[in-house]
Amino acid sequence: MSRGPLPLNALRAFEAAARHKSFVAAAAELSVTPAAVSHQVKGLEERLGVALFVRLPRGLSLTEEGEALLPDLRDAFDRMAAALRKLERRGGTKVLTVSLVTTFALAWLVPRLHRFQTAHPDIEVRMTTAQRNVDFERENVDCAIRFAGQPAADLHATKLFVDVLTPLTSPKLAAKLKTPDDLRKAPLIDTHFEPEWPIWLRAMGLDDFTPRRVLTFDSTKIAVEAALEGAGVAIGPPDLFVEDLREGRLVQPFPDVVASGKAWWFVCPAPMAQRPKIVAFRSWLLDELTRDKAESPRRLKIT
Numbered sequence: 001m002s003r004g005p006l007p008l009n010a011l012r013a014f015e016a017a018a019r020h021k022s023f024v025a026a027a028a029e030l031s032v033t034p035a036a037v038s039h040q041v042k043g044l045e046e047r048l049g050v051a052l053f054v055r056l057p058r059g060l061s062l063t064e065e066g067e068a069l070l071p072d073l074r075d076a077f078d079r080m081a082a083a084l085r086k087l088e089r090r091g092g093t094k095v096l097t098v099s100l101v102t103t104f105a106l107a108w109l110v111p112r113l114h115r116f117q118t119a120h121p122d123i124e125v126r127m128t129t130a131q132r133n134v135d136f137e138r139e140n141v142d143c144a145i146r147f148a149g150q151p152a153a154d155l156h157a158t159k160l161f162v163d164v165l166t167p168l169t170s171p172k173l174a175a176k177l178k179t180p181d182d183l184r185k186a187p188l189i190d191t192h193f194e195p196e197w198p199i200w201l202r203a204m205g206l207d208d209f210t211p212r213r214v215l216t217f218d219s220t221k222i223a224v225e226a227a228l229e230g231a232g233v234a235i236g237p238p239d240l241f242v243e244d245l246r247e248g249r250l251v252q253p254f255p256d257v258v259a260s261g262k263a264w265w266f267v268c269p270a271p272m273a274q275r276p277k278i279v280a281f282r283s284w285l286l287d288e289l290t291r292d293k294a295e296s297p298r299r300l301k302i303t
Contacts, residue, residue: 007047011073013040014052018070021059028132077138084140096277097126099134099144103221104264107240109145116284123277136269143268143278145285151265156273158282160264160289161239164257165200168224168241169233174251177233180204185212187232189223192216196235196260203258224250239264242292 016026017037027034045052052066062070100109105127113125133152134144151157169177173186180201188211190197195216201209213232217223220236227234228250238257244250266282273279 007040007044010040010044010047012077013037014044014066015070015073015077017041017053017060018062018066021061023060029135031130081138081140094122094277095124095126096143096281097128097141098281099128099130099139099141101131101145101147102129103219103240104145104147105129107221107224108242111243112288115288116281119284120277120280123280125281142272142275143266143281146265146267147262148265149262151267154270155267156270158266158286160266160285163237163260163262163264164239165196165235165260166238166252166257167200167233167254168236168238168245168250168252169227170230171248171251173227173230173233174253177253180206180254180256183211183233184209187211187213187215189215189217189226189232189234191218191220191223193218199260200235200256200258204256239289239292 013026013030013036016029017023020026020029023034023037023041027037030037041052048065050065051063052069054061054063109127116123116125128141133146134141136155145160147163167177167180167183169186176182177186183206188197197211197214201207215223215226215232217226220234220240223234224236224241224244226232228244233253237260238245238252241250245252266285268278
């Protein structure tokens, strides 16, 4: 094998691909493209002078050399992660790394994070966004905010709020919406990965509803931004857009909200739940939500 720096990125790409038996799944975990994972693995194979995978029509299979490398590599990554956690505990670091989805980060957390920083200037918050659930054993993440029906049983979980859906739009378009049936005349905006308009329309008794046009995005935050610009009527949780609603940039044209069946949760590994920096952040989140509830208009919930 040639000398030089240890190819950590390539080794991580190989380990993830070997675990998932897929470049695509590994890429999703590492937040890179499948082509990048494939390139990293190919470079590692060239450096080692052996093939690590057999590329199959559907997925991957480890070669004998790949099978031999994987256990030691996985053990090495686990040891590095354990060493970092040990050093963090010893040093009493005040860096708080939070994993969360983009919509929650941009729509709710970022606009008010300055208040946490003012209250806790000694804690440095680092945010990482991902749709997938964080692997606390393998990733250097302290806590996460997740959208789910129920979080994993081995995590310490605090429910932040139940997810409810309602139409959201610009003041100009809202003025034209007197009843839910008026939505037939307006473009609707939804997310393509998990369409939510059918949930609300079904609860309103509009099963036969045929929209004039539907725009789709991969983020509720982007969908609501499009609604703010007059592109149509979005569907989403008003609890994430309290500031826009309070200041009148965004309008909830109907009082009716419908539970989506999921909730927003604050989660962390159970042994870390009482660490001061995590307690401080969790308490601040709950205080902010209490404040939102007190200042939000009263809504009718349909179950």
